[in-house]
Amino acid sequence: MVSTHNLGFPRIGRQRELKFALEQFWRGETNAETLQETGKSLRLHHWAVQAELDWQPVGDFSFYDHVLDTSQLLGNLPARVDKNADTLSQYFQASRGQAGTNCCNHQIAAAEMTKWFDTNYHYLVPEFTAQTDFTAHPERLLKQVKEAQSAGHQAKAVLLGPVSYLWLGKSKDESNKLALLEKILPIYAEILGQLAANGVEWVQIDEPILVTELSLEWQQAFQTAYFSLAKSPIKLLLTTYFGQLQQNLQLACELPTAGLHIDAINAANEITQVVDWLPSHKVLSLGIINGRNIWKTDLNQALDLLEPLHKRLVDRLWLAPSCSLLHVPIDLASEQNLDTEVRDWLAFAVQKLDELQLLAKALNSGRESVAEQLAENRQAIQRRQRSIRVHNPAVKQRCEAIQPEQALRQSDYAQRAKIQQADLQLPAFPTTTIGSFPQTNLIRQARKQYRLGLIGDADYKQQMQAEIRYAIDKQLDLDLDVLVHGEAERNDMVEYFGQQLQGFAFTDNGWVQSYGSRCVKPPIIFGDVSRPGPMTIEWIRYAQSLTDKPVKGMLTGPVTILNWSFVRDDQPRSETCKQISLAIRDEVIDLENSGVKIIQIDEAALREGLPLRQSQWQEYLDWAVESFKITANGVTDKTQIHTHMCYSEFNDIIEAIAAMDADVITIETSRSQMELLDVFRDFDYPNAIGPGVYDIHSPNIPPEQWMVDLLKLAAKRIDKQQLWVNPDCGLKTRRWEEVEPALKAMVSAAKLLRDQLTA
Ligand SMILES: CN1c2c(nc(N)[nH]c2=O)NC[C@@H]1CNc1ccc(C(=O)N[C@@H](CCC(=O)N[C@@H](CCC(=O)N[C@@H](CCC(=O)O)C(=O)O)C(=O)O)C(=O)O)cc1
Ligand SMILES: N[C@@H](CCS)C(=O)O
Numbered sequence: 205m206v207s208t209h210n211l212g213f214p215r216i217g218r219q220r221e222l223k224f225a226l227e228q229f230w231r232g233e234t235n236a237e238t239l240q241e242t243g244k245s246l247r248l249h250h251w252a253v254q255a256e257l258d259w260q261p262v263g264d265f266s267f268y269d270h271v272l273d274t275s276q277l278l279g280n281l282p283a284r285v286d287k288n289a290d291t292l293s294q295y296f297q298a299s300r301g302q303a304g305t306n307c308c309n310h311q312i313a314a315a316e317m318t319k320w321f322d323t324n325y326h327y328l329v330p331e332f333t334a335q336t337d338f339t340a341h342p343e344r345l346l347k348q349v350k351e352a353q354s355a356g357h358q359a360k361a362v363l364l365g366p367v368s369y370l371w372l373g374k375s376k377d378e379s380n381k382l383a384l385l386e387k388i389l390p391i392y393a394e395i396l397g398q399l400a401a402n403g404v405e406w407v408q409i410d411e412p413i414l415v416t417e418l419s420l421e422w423q424q425a426f427q428t429a430y431f432s433l434a435k436s437p438i439k440l441l442l443t444t445y446f447g448q449l450q451q452n453l454q455l456a457c458e459l460p461t462a463g464l465h466i467d468a469i470n471a472a473n474e475i476t477q478v479v480d481w482l483p484s485h486k487v488l489s490l491g492i493i494n495g496r497n498i499w500k501t502d503l504n505q506a507l508d509l510l511e512p513l514h515k516r517l518v519d520r521l522w523l524a525p526s527c528s529l530l531h532v533p534i535d536l537a538s539e540q541n542l543d544t545e546v547r548d549w550l551a552f553a554v555q556k557l558d559e560l561q562l563l564a565k566a567l568n569s570g571r572e573s574v575a576e577q578l579a580e581n582r583q584a585i586q587r588r589q590r591s592i593r594v595h596n597p598a599v600k601q602r603c604e605a606i607q608p609e610q611a612l613r614q615s616d617y618a619q620r621a622k623i624q625q626a627d628l629q630l631p632a633f634p635t636t637t638i639g640s641f642p643q644t645n646l647i648r649q650a651r652k653q654y655r656l657g658l659i660g661d662a663d664y665k666q667q668m669q670a671e672i673r674y675a676i677d678k679q680l681d682l683d684l685d686v687l688v689h690g691e692a693e694r695n696d697m698v699e700y701f702g703q704q705l706q707g708f709a710f711t712d713n714g715w716v717q718s719y720g721s722r723c724v725k726p727p728i729i730f731g732d733v734s735r736p737g738p739m740t741i742e743w744i745r746y747a748q749s750l751t752d753k754p755v756k757g758m759l760t761g762p763v764t765i766l767n768w769s770f771v772r773d774d775q776p777r778s779e780t781c782k783q784i785s786l787a788i789r790d791e792v793i794d795l796e797n798s799g800v801k802i803i804q805i806d807e808a809a810l811r812e813g814l815p816l817r818q819s820q821w822q823e824y825l826d827w828a829v830e831s832f833k834i835t836a837n838g839v840t841d842k843t844q845i846h847t848h849m850c851y852s853e854f855n856d857i858i859e860a861i862a863a864m865d866a867d868v869i870t871i872e873t874s875r876s877q878m879e880l881l882d883v884f885r886d887f888d889y890p891n892a893i894g895p896g897v898y899d900i901h902s903p904n905i906p907p908e909q910w911m912v913d914l915l916k917l918a919a920k921r922i923d924k925q926q927l928w929v930n931p932d933c934g935l936k937t938r939r940w941e942e943v944e945p946a947l948k949a950m951v952s953a954a955k956l957l958r959d960q961l962t963a
């Protein structure tokens with residue numbers, strides 16, 4: 205008999221119950237008990253949805269992030285959290301920071317947040333020093349185990365493994381993180397012991413770093429860790445996902461665990477080798493359903509692959525999604541307005557689990573036991589392949605006809621910079637923001653009413669224009685140099701563009717957690733992409749009509765639209781990206797023709813799209829940078845092109861960043877004390893840079909002196925002529941009460957620097 209299990213279920217809830225519960229709690233409208241009740245009810249609901257599986261995951265739920273949960277489990281929250289606070293308050297202090305007050309609270313900086321591998325999910329980076337000690341705090345996990353067991357479920361505990369945990373964290377004092385392994389292992393052993401004592405048979409121990417290129421030192425750490433944990437009285441399912449094992453394959457197979465899970469979508473070519481290497485007592489869990497995409501599985505094809513493996517492995521074969529279902533929307537049944545043809549091609553989390561059960565039944569009881577469903581699945585797969593909605597010959601021809609010159613600026617940066625400055629006349633340390641201003645309730649309500657047809661085009665336009673006017677007036681009061689229109693009309697920087705492009709479909713409720721309570725609704729790219737008409741021109745033109753200061757045209761770049769969408773799997777990503785790049789190029793040219801002098805093309809997701817293995821980076825960077833350049837470079841020298849990236853660890857890709865040749869790049873740096881600029885200095889990066897001085901992910905308002913200090917640190921690394929002054933990212937998640945004083949201090953800091961450093 206083949207068994208089924210799931211690596212993790214989306215936490216946010218069908219109606220984003222978790223989001224609303226968290227935000228109410230943070231606003232002080234509800235108490236901790238109410239929040240805990242929501243958590244419990246979501247967990248119980250999720251386990252009920254997964255009840256048909258042989259094992260239900262416990263420990264995948266989180267109030268903010270599972271890596272932060274692991275830090276708390278191991279007694280490793282940042283030292284600055286208030287030791288006297290209760291555990292929930294400590295948890296939120298670490299995830300969101302705490303603003304200082306005049307009375308008793310001191311300001312607590314939030315932990316650094318970064319991308320979880322190549323996904324759009326963010327985790328909170330564990331912090332280490334040579335002195336870090338760990339202590340076991342398994343109470344929350346054990347409580348959840350009990351909850352699941354009491355509800356009649358087979359609890360399989362989910363833990364982030366010790367080696368990946370250390371790898372994902374950051375040493376604050378340059379000490380070797382691996383030296384902590386010997387301290388952390390007894391704590392894991394203690395937790396495993398407690399799980400066993402509470403009736404847990406299997407622990408899914410996630411070690412996703414096994415799909416990356418590991419040095420010998422880290423490979424050896426796996427040996428040390430798992431030979432040590434093998435003494436524990438519990439079965440470990442060593443779990444890898446997001447890619448191939450390659451040089452870690454033998455290691456993963458041979459570590460002394462009771463089972464191994466591999467990503468059978470991304471590492472399909474390694475299955476045979478894994479089966480050959482795997483010791484005969486071990487379970488092999490195959491992640492056969494794609495946990496990163498929303499397409500129906502070709503079940504007949506999957507069975508062709510699985511049947512011979514089942515014959516060989518018999519009871520030792522388990523089936524699961526390739527990774528946690530955290531990265532896909534919950535339920536297709538929540539969609540009332542999806543195009544029926546496209547809907548027929550899709551599977552969300554709940555449908556993926558149905559697919560899993562169907563595969564298990566076909567293996568356990570023969571294909572004939574599910575013949576009807578298999579026939580229906582075959583037809584759906586064929587309908588998608590043959591659909592005329594997918595293919596647009598004009599788009600394909602335009603892509604084939606792209607000439608290399610289309611990706612080139614007219615002149616080099618030095619020459620462009622002079623032409624642009626002569627026109628723009630910006631001061632030293634020019635100030636700007638990244639694009640969005642607070643998405644207030646009023647804005648969201650207006651969008652909702654418009655969406656529901658409760659207000660018409662004229663009303664909506666008037667309301668959005670009022671918001672734009674408000675944002676422009678505020679920026680004029682603040683004396684910022686380069687203004688933005690504030691993005692009031694955008695629900696999301698990717699969804700907004702997708703909704704106006706052909707080849708995209710949308711969901712109403714296809715929410716996916718991005719960080720904490722924040723979610724996104726990734727568009728679905730199902731066909732060739734084209735732009736039926738201008739997407740942003742009217743709004744920017746209106747904003748520019750209100751002021752003589754330059755207002756940036758604001759676009760999302762092709763690589764980011766690609767990386768933050770669910771992408772078609774029937775052509776290379778590079779091809780889809782090229783199609784998007786031509787569509788956005790047309791928008792850039794229209795903006796220039798409308799008199800817009802500065803155009804920002806956000807490529808927030810360019811870096812996270814890097815393949816997990818460095819050996820594949822260059823190929824990706826070649827087409828990603830080319831796509832950006834096709835989009836950006838149809839303009840004359842006079843137009844200043846900005847790009848923005850929220851994550852700025854550019855050490856290994858600085859050449860690609862330089863090759864993008866944006867006139868100005870604004871980046872996230874404030875939490876790293878400008879250290880991220882070292883690579884720009886070492887590379888002699890010539891173009892302008894706006895290192896973020898205001899961490900927009902935290903409600904804390906940065907004091908002016910803090911930003912002055914950051915700018916001075918920046919000026920030590922980068923020629924002051926090159927420096928711009930801006931926040932780390934857009935301000936849509938913040939409130940005006942936070943934004944105004946923060947930007948006031950930022951502009952003041954820039955002016956001070958102007959006086960001090962350019963005198
Ligand atoms: C820059 N970031 C982005 C990433 N990915 C994207 N696709 N987009 C990004 O901007 N990845 C990296 C970072 C992640 N950062 C964020 C930051 C903020 C959010 C966020 O705020 N998300 C919102 C949802 C945004 C949205 O689409 N809103 C819609 C619908 C809102 C809604 O729920 N409306 C209610 C009614 C109004 C109300 O009561 O609030 C309804 O319909 O019932 C809109 O504004 O129209 C969030 O709330 O989580 C995400 C990623
Ligand atoms: N222009 C966008 C970029 C976010 S990465 C914003 O300001 O929200």
Ligand SMILES: [Zn+2]
Pocket residue numbers: 638808848849850932933934
């Ligand atoms: Zn950003």
